[in-house]
Amino acid sequence: MSADRITGKPFVTRSEVISTEGMVAASHPLAAQIGIDILKKGGTAVDAAIAVNAALGLMEPTGSGIGGDLFAIVWDSKTGKLHGLNASGYSPASLNLNILKKKGFKRMPFYGPIPWTVPGCVDGWFSLHKKFGKLPFRDILAPAIKYAEKGFPLTELIAYYWKISVNRFQKYKNFQDTYAPEGKSPEKGDIFSNPMLAKTYRLIAKKGRDAFYKGEIARKIVNYSKKVGGYFSLEDLAGFKAEWVDPMSVNYMGYDVWELPPNGQGLAALQILQMLRGIDLKGMGHNSSEYLHTLVEMKKIVYEDRAKFYADPAFSKIDYENFLTDKYTKDRLKLFNRAKASRELNVYSAPPEKGDTIYLTVVDKDRNVVSLIQSNYFGFGSGMVPDGLGFCIQDRGALFSLDKDHFNSFEPRKRPFHTIIPAMVTKDGKPVFSFGVMGGSMQPQGHVQVLLNLLVFGMNVQEAGDATRFRHGGSSQPDSGVMKDGGTLFLESGIMPGVLRNLISLGHKIGSSRGGYGGYQGIWIDWKRGILIGGSESRKDGEAIGY
8 A cells, every 4th residue: 555644554544633621522523613612611521522412413313312322431530530321211111022022023123113212311411410510501502502503514424324314214204304304315515404403402401301301302202102102101201310330341451441331332342352362463463364363253252242141230130240250251262263264153051150323532621531422323213203302212222132031132111232332441540542433233343443453553543543444243133143154244445355365265254345334533641741632533524623
């Protein structure tokens, strides 16, 4: 590959962003700028993160919005402690497995009212703000409200995904009225406004989280649910509360990597890293056939655990820390074949016993750090917009299993397995890297690849995101049983032809994929020099901004 750049790796798309006071990295430039403006007004990292998330719910509704869920990891500089927030909602109390079976469902649907779970985003905002916020909500939501009323120009990739959903949800009138108000999908550069969402945001800013879960918004959601055959009740919304949880970690090359425990899949990234300890990845060479084979096979093994055991811990009663023990890791490594791609795996039938999404990250002047991910799941979620509210309800319940014996089986008031995962890295008791890689089952794979690029191969924050990635699909899913025929390995175009031939000879099935390799944002904190270094996904529309 020829190097047209004067500095950096030949493949890097842009230089890192470097600043001293604060930084925001997000998947939309206007949203990132809103975060910087909040920081300049004296807001905390959490204030800025909420403002950015609200803006993305307007500007990137293809992957986010207050009809969805939220997870966050926060570093509080005053106490020197790390906090985890699980703001994912549960299924309706009045819906159960028998009803779903009687309706003829063999698996959970993606669209319509059946896969709805209570949206956790707004309570997540208020939970974060209560602990770490400073500015009033009227100031935090004001920029998003202004853009919702006056309009904003669509960016390129968001417009692409927007059009797909407009075509998909032709039969949903409220969706079409909200997101295709002129009878067609808005194009790149078109000015789009959402006055209904502006009104909803104003109500939240004025009356707080109870407006969403107990007041006018809740009543509109429930009334719409009844109209379209859903199962939401006022009690479902009123009873929801986000949960503060302890992040989990493994140490890799002297750095502590932190993820949130299930019902999310962050544990998968930690399991893979734990299995890679002691393996000379650098000696293999970046994206060599040996390197890719090793990572893909580790992923297959871990995703068997992910499919069988990752679920709402309030129902499963599994001690997930045991998945990270040396003993369990050594047992799982016995399944790794250096010379051949696995087609199927002989996996444990019980857990070890004791023994389509946005990601953003913010660092403020006091070095409070927020790693936040938020989603309505599958491209505008369920496609269903409650009357007059301006946002879609998520379809996160699509990830439930309808197998009554599965840990992730559908039950009333249960949180489904979740794909969205924020991450943070600390060293010597301080945060050094806040990052995420959005994109369904790609996320743990992306987390591991970005970290290895940084820690093993010495790439900078931008290079680590720009480097060519792989994505393996076809491992066991939480709702559909075991891996079939080894799955498929998808590779971006930067992989050399000789590597492809070697992977095929090892038994890997190679597929082609336009996109699907995730969306990365990251901020590195250089404590010695007092600077922040940001990188943003070249595969998305966003950027890192500092001041």
